[in-house]
Amino acid sequence: MTQAPDAQLDYPCGEPPAPGDTREIAPGVHWIRMPLPFALDHINLWLIEDGDGLTLVDTGYGLEVTRDAWETILTRFARPVTRIVVTHCHPDHLGLAQWLAERSGAPVHLTLGEFLAAHALWHQLPGYNVSSMVAQFRRNGLDDARCAALEGRGNAYRKGIPSLPESYCRLLHDDVLDIGGRAWRVISGYGHAPEHASLYCAEAGVLISGDMLLPRISTNVSVFAATPDDDPLARFLDSISAFKHLPGATLVLPSHGSPFRNIGLRVDQLVQHHAARCADLLGACDTPRSAGELLTTLFPRELDTHQVMFAMGEAIAHLNHLAHKREVCRVSGENGVVRFVKI
Numbered sequence: 001m002t003q004a005p006d007a008q009l010d011y012p013c014g015e016p017p018a019p020g021d022t023r024e025i026a027p028g029v030h031w032i033r034m035p036l037p038f039a040l041d042h043i044n045l046w047l048i049e050d051g052d053g054l055t056l057v058d059t060g061y062g063l064e065v066t067r068d069a070w071e072t073i074l075t076r077f078a079r080p081v082t083r084i085v086v087t088h089c090h091p092d093h094l095g096l097a098q099w100l101a102e103r104s105g106a107p108v109h110l111t112l113g114e115f116l117a118a119h120a121l122w123h124q125l126p127g128y129n130v131s132s133m134v135a136q137f138r139r140n141g142l143d144d145a146r147c148a149a150l151e152g153r154g155n156a157y158r159k160g161i162p163s164l165p166e167s168y169c170r171l172l173h174d175d176v177l178d179i180g181g182r183a184w185r186v187i188s189g190y191g192h193a194p195e196h197a198s199l200y201c202a203e204a205g206v207l208i209s210g211d212m213l214l215p216r217i218s219t220n221v222s223v224f225a226a227t228p229d230d231d232p233l234a235r236f237l238d239s240i241s242a243f244k245h246l247p248g249a250t251l252v253l254p255s256h257g258s259p260f261r262n263i264g265l266r267v268d269q270l271v272q273h274h275a276a277r278c279a280d281l282l283g284a285c286d287t288p289r290s291a292g293e294l295l296t297t298l299f300p301r302e303l304d305t306h307q308v309m310f311a312m313g314e315a316i317a318h319l320n321h322l323a324h325k326r327e328v329c330r331v332s333g334e335n336g337v338v339r340f341v342k343i
Helices: 064-077 097-104 112-122 130-139 144-153 232-245 263-284 305-324
Strands: 023-026 029-035 042-050 053-057 081-085 108-111 169-171 176-179 182-189 196-201 206-210 251-254 328-332 338-342
Touching: 023 251, 029 064, 042 251, 064 097, 081 097, 081 176, 097 108, 108 112, 108 196, 130 144, 130 305, 144 305, 182 232, 232 263, 232 305, 263 305, 305 328, 305 338
Parallel strands: 053 081, 081 108, 108 169, 206 251
Antiparallel strands: 023 029, 029 042, 042 053, 176 182, 182 196, 196 206, 328 338
């Protein structure tokens, strides 16, 4: 959610394609960009030529304009969709997977963690529903007005996903998909989503990073109400550090922003960014402070309701990370609000 310097990253692919258009950025690998109804107003999707067919990677948010753009693209390619890969369960990635599966007859591939999380969020199971989330935020000091705004918004997750797959092909870490005669290896990542799947093709020199590695913003890392004391930031940092083993010339295809090179530099920038965020929070915890009280420390700008949801999740994640490192401890204050104080 925070801007990061990118002067040394290489962006070799030029301007993004318009919705309904595609651009081939590596042999047989095509860049698609679709709109989103948020401040972050776009998502990148990927189409890979697969012999006589097509593999799609991520599907876009459930909007009519996105369906229309897919119809235009698939009509232009005039090949059957043979596989739909979803990197993770968030609506901008999973949103039209079931619609595309019904349209094409192609199976949906994703990890078990993402399949189950999607159903928990869509069906509003305990620990993953709006009331659980708002209760968690209230316990962490979010004010009543913002809690009410989140409650009034309802199940925003379902708004972006008209329907969910009821069956799927399971992806596991280190699985290899044969797409167009080339091996694409699944790299599991954690922290941003339960079991995010990136795809790496050594022969093409391409990593479809999904949301695990973005060039200009830092990926949201949040704590679910179901696991209030969890440390997803530690798992996220560990996951992205593994990308440093890939060749520096790898072309990274992110879900937001533009394709880029210099993967090691970007990992280092993100690690430094989160270390700086933790240092800012630690400096503010000389007296007990809640995540709600510390929102402006991490996000000094004005936030809309959608952004507040991500910001609270991220503030809790960073404070939990400091608690797991024994740099702060939790204390219960007035009305049971959880606060953190430097040890």
